[in-house]
Amino acid sequence: MRFEDLLRPTPKGLYCPPGDFYIDPVRPVERALITHGHADHARPGHAHVMATPETLDIMGIRYGETFAGATQAAAYGETVAVNGVTVSWHPAGHVLGAAQIAVEMDGTRIVASGDYKRRRDPTCASFEPVDCDVFITEATFALPVFHHPDDRGEIAKLLASAAQFPERTHLVGAYSLGKAQRVIALLREAGYAETIYIHGAMQKLCDYYVSRGVELGPLAPATDDDADRDRFAGAIVIGPSAAFADRWARRFPDPISCYASGWMRVRQRVRQMGVELPLILSDHCDWDELTDTIREIGPQEVWVTHGREEALVRWCELNQIRARPLNIVGYEDEAE
Amino acid sequence: MKGFADLLDRLVLTPSRNAKLTLLTGYLAATPDPDRGYAIAAITRDLDILSVKPAMVRALVAERVDEVLFAYSYDFVGDLAETVSLIWPATEGRASDLPTLSQIVETLQSASRSDGPRLVERWLDELDPSGRYALLKLITGGMRVGVSARLMKQALADYGGEDVAEIEELWHGLTPPYQPLFDWLDGRADKPANLAAAPFRPAMLANPVDLDELARYDPADYSAEWKWDGIRVQATGERGERRIYSRTGDDISGAFPDLLAAMEFDGAIDGELLVGHVEDGAIRTGTFSDLQQRLNRKTVPAKLQKQYPAILRAYDLLQEGGEDLRPLPFEERRARLERFVADLPSDRFDLSPLVAFESWEEVAQMRNAAPDPVIEGLMLKRRDSAYVPGRPKGPWFKWKRDPFLVDAVLMYAQRGHGKRSSFYSDYTFGVWTGPADDPLLVPVGKAYFGFTDEELKQIDKFVRDNTIERFGPVRSVRAEPDKGLVLEVAFEGLNRSSRHKSGIAMRFPRISRLRWDKPPGEADRLETLEAMLE
Numbered sequence: 055m056r057f058e059d060l061l062r063p064t065p066k067g068l069y070c071p072p073g074d075f076y077i078d079p080v081r082p083v084e085r086a087l088i089t090h091g092h093a094d095h096a097r098p099g100h101a102h103v104m105a106t107p108e109t110l111d112i113m114g115i116r117y118g119e120t121f122a123g124a125t126q127a128a129a130y131g132e133t134v135a136v137n138g139v140t141v142s143w144h145p146a147g148h149v150l151g152a153a154q155i156a157v158e159m160d161g162t163r164i165v166a167s168g169d170y171k172r173r174r175d176p177t178c179a180s181f182e183p184v185d186c187d188v189f190i191t192e193a194t195f196a197l198p199v200f201h202h203p204d205d206r207g208e209i210a211k212l213l214a215s216a217a218q219f220p221e222r223t224h225l226v227g228a229y230s231l232g233k234a235q236r237v238i239a240l241l242r243e244a245g246y247a248e249t250i251y252i253h254g255a256m257q258k259l260c261d262y263y264v265s266r267g268v269e270l271g272p273l274a275p276a277t278d279d280d281a282d283r284d285r286f287a288g289a290i291v292i293g294p295s296a297a298f299a300d301r302w303a304r305r306f307p308d309p310i311s312c313y314a315s316g317w318m319r320v321r322q323r324v325r326q327m328g329v330e331l332p333l334i335l336s337d338h339c340d341w342d343e344l345t346d347t348i349r350e351i352g353p354q355e356v357w358v359t360h361g362r363e364e365a366l367v368r369w370c371e372l373n374q375i376r377a378r379p380l381n382i383v384g385y386e387d388e389a390e
Numbered sequence: 391m392k393g394f395a396d397l398l399d400r401l402v403l404t405p406s407r408n409a410k411l412t413l414l415t416g417y418l419a420a421t422p423d424p425d426r427g428y429a430i431a432a433i434t435r436d437l438d439i440l441s442v443k444p445a446m447v448r449a450l451v452a453e454r455v456d457e458v459l460f461a462y463s464y465d466f467v468g469d470l471a472e473t474v475s476l477i478w479p480a481t482e483g484r485a486s487d488l489p490t491l492s493q494i495v496e497t498l499q500s501a502s503r504s505d506g507p508r509l510v511e512r513w514l515d516e517l518d519p520s521g522r523y524a525l526l527k528l529i530t531g532g533m534r535v536g537v538s539a540r541l542m543k544q545a546l547a548d549y550g551g552e553d554v555a556e557i558e559e560l561w562h563g564l565t566p567p568y569q570p571l572f573d574w575l576d577g578r579a580d581k582p583a584n585l586a587a588a589p590f591r592p593a594m595l596a597n598p599v600d601l602d603e604l605a606r607y608d609p610a611d612y613s614a615e616w617k618w619d620g621i622r623v624q625a626t627g628e629r630g631e632r633r634i635y636s637r638t639g640d641d642i643s644g645a646f647p648d649l650l651a652a653m654e655f656d657g658a659i660d661g662e663l664l665v666g667h668v669e670d671g672a673i674r675t676g677t678f679s680d681l682q683q684r685l686n687r688k689t690v691p692a693k694l695q696k697q698y699p700a701i702l703r704a705y706d707l708l709q710e711g712g713e714d715l716r717p718l719p720f721e722e723r724r725a726r727l728e729r730f731v732a733d734l735p736s737d738r739f740d741l742s743p744l745v746a747f748e749s750w751e752e753v754a755q756m757r758n759a760a761p762d763p764v765i766e767g768l769m770l771k772r773r774d775s776a777y778v779p780g781r782p783k784g785p786w787f788k789w790k791r792d793p794f795l796v797d798a799v800l801m802y803a804q805r806g807h808g809k810r811s812s813f814y815s816d817y818t819f820g821v822w823t824g825p826a827d828d829p830l831l832v833p834v835g836k837a838y839f840g841f842t843d844e845e846l847k848q849i850d851k852f853v854r855d856n857t858i859e860r861f862g863p864v865r866s867v868r869a870e871p872d873k874g875l876v877l878e879v880a881f882e883g884l885n886r887s888s889r890h891k892s893g894i895a896m897r898f899p900r901i902s903r904l905r906w907d908k909p910p911g912e913a914d915r916l917e918t919l920e921a922m923l924e
């Protein structure tokens with residue numbers, strides 16, 4: 055079987071002709087398999103959605119219970135037949151519920167890994183490598199300048215700054231799904247026991263993580279209350295970065311704007327965003343993790359999507375690995 | 391190196407002066423000698439070390455990294471030092487003892503040019519990305535972190551609990567890594583004696599004043615002189631050594647070789663550096679725009695020196711030969727100054743004349759009717775005042791003339807930092823140009839203070855409600871003859887500027903009033919400002 059006959063890029067997303075389904079389609083389709091709950095991968099309006107139970111719950115929280123005509127849950131390790139195509143689900147280590155989807159027919163297996171990372175994350179299951187003929191990899195941070203440092207060092211930077219400027223609020227920008235909860239969990243692991251204040255947009259997702267057994271410690275909404283603004287002095291507040299330019303941010307005394315993202319590796323990005331304290335924390339692989347993963351899995355062919363395809367394809371060429379960019383439009387660098 | 395690299399990373403991103411001081415004093419307290427001394431010198435760019443060209447760094451990285459991958463990366467990152475620092479492949483089993491800043495600096499102080507590439511390569515292998523970035527900025531001369539020498543001296547003063555004037559006075563007798571300075575600040579030794587010839591003497595500064603406050607003083611106790619709009623300097627000569635210092639003690643001699651050459655005296659004059667030509671036996675002062683031609687230059691071409699000669703208009707005499715005049719009353723120093731200046735070349739030195747007056751009301755009138763456009767107000771000095779460092783209350787006052795005012799239209803607003811990060815608080819404003827029936831706004835300046843917190847909220851609301859386009863942190867707002875916001879802008883003067891589309895640059899602009907009442911069409915025109923340039 056030719057690889058393209060099992061899975062191929064189309065304008066709506068990756069399509070499996072024999073199974074008649076799409077993976078992470080960017081437009082509404084009849085049958086969608088969704089790797090994880092980030093908005094550019096998990097869109098509302100499909101007739102039928104298959105995903106992990108966590109991803110289905112997250113879509114329900116974000117879009118309301120009517121986000122799809124029908125849903126079907128598939129847990130990690132589960133194998134499901136879809137029109138004669140075998141589909142199995144494996145942890146991707148990206149955010150809670152994120153899965154790699156392995157698609158198999160007539161002895162050919164392709165793994166669509168969605169977004170993934172390799173390092174430990176207290177808020178989700180770790181990536182599991184799956185043998186395959188074609189490995190489809192994201193390329194969000196696929197430039198050899200991206201080396202994500204140790205999480206603990208980044209969290210230590212935040213705690214050191216909070217100690218050095220005890221009268222100011224540390225406003226940490228973080229993506230609402232995954233990053234925010236990971237920052238909180240890492241702060242707890244570092245021994246930070248104070249109440250962490252969160253933006254309203256994150257409340258439901260944090261509650262959901264807690265309901266799934268992720269320990270986040272004492273959280274409180276960062277509500278405006280003129281009588282008690284002092285409570286934000288020295289506090290850590292987590293919110294989506296878009297809110298920092300908003301009137302919402304005015305309730306905090308002399309805030310230090312922090313941002314938790316892999317993009318914080320590049321100073322130009324840091325300055326553009328007016329960030330004072332960059333925290334290099336990513337839910338994607340860095341360059342070495344991407345190339346190590348390709349080496350470890352050792353597929354016959356690598357398909358690259360979602361980011362800086364050209365650099366990773368170049369690396370594959372230099373290492374005699376067949377590779378091609380997929381050029382699917384519609385995935386974003388997600389406010390990572 | 392790690393502490394230094396982390397400090398640089400934080401300083402670059404920290405806009406607030408106080409927060410910078412906190413970071414600097416924290417670093418000074420946490421860092422051993424001689425690292426902290428070298429760090430200071432690196433930031434104030436007072437280190438004399440081997441430097442290398444960016445091309446050499448590129449050649450090094452080309453040996454390690456695929457050319458195409460480097461090109462993609464450089465394209466994305468945009469800065470060579472940063473790209474190299476991030477892309478440099480980590481070496482297996484990196485040495486556990488990273489090179490310290492002192493080791494690097496001391497090696498570079500004695501290294502020869504041909505050693506450069508191998509040294510840099512070795513350190514790039516040993517350091518982490520932040521360390522590499524700091525190293526590359528250090529050796530390619532690109533260290534810019536928004537910390538002036540002045541701020542650094544303040545940080546040292548805060549760290550040691552001393553007065554910044556004392557640090558300024560010592561500064562030019564010290565060399566990196568400033569061990570005697572730290573011994574004193576840490577209480578291990580006495581204040582180091584300044585043994586250098588022609589040291590800086592901390593400047594005496596005046597407080598702003600108004601008629602109400604002056605009413606408490608007797609006019610007979612004060613003498614008045616013009617306050618010139620140049621650069622306040624101290625010109626010092628001793629034992630063949632000559633220096634021109636800014637009022638914060640920075641050595642700016644290099645920018646004014648013509649004036650330096652004429653300083654054939656032994657003493658220290660406090661005065662105003664201006665440009666000017668001799669006409670009818672006296673120096674005719676050039677404008678501040680003329681003076682600008684001489685500022686911020688590394689080298690000064692002979693043509694510029696001839697076209698805009700630097701001159702010194704003397705206010706005060708601090709030292710004459712071996713005698714320190716600072717304890718003497720102002721009147722006595724002034725008499726000594728007049729005799730002193732009389733012996734100096736009259737095409738380079740003259741006296742700032744005293745201005746006679748009877749009453750404060752008379753002074754109030756004179757300050758707005760100065761005989762020369764390069765005067766920015768009046769100085770009032772107590773006749774019996776000794777010359778003391780800093781800004782004591784009472785002996786010296788400055789009374790500026792009223793600022794110029796213009797009605798301009800708000801064109802763009804940018805988000806602020808820190809406390810103001812949720813506000814649009816930096817404003818670009820323009821005035822009208824072009825035909826009267828189809829006028830066009832041309833930007834003439836930017837201002838980010840002068841308004842109250844309440845006014846800031848009002849402008850912020852206006853910006854959000856009237857946004858036309860967004861570009862990152864900037865918004866353009868409606869600015870049409872019948873719709874927009876008029877700002878009354880106060881400023882100290884105008885310069886010609888080829889860098890601005892309008893051809894002018896405002897000095898010290900700030901918002902003085904919000905003119906909600908005024909239709910934008912009635913704001914000022916560019917011709918009004920151009921007329922003020924004459």
Ligand SMILES: [Zn+2]
Pocket residue numbers: 090092095148169388
């Ligand atoms: Zn994602």
Ligand SMILES: [Zn+2]
Pocket residue numbers: 092094095169360385386388
């Ligand atoms: Zn994604």
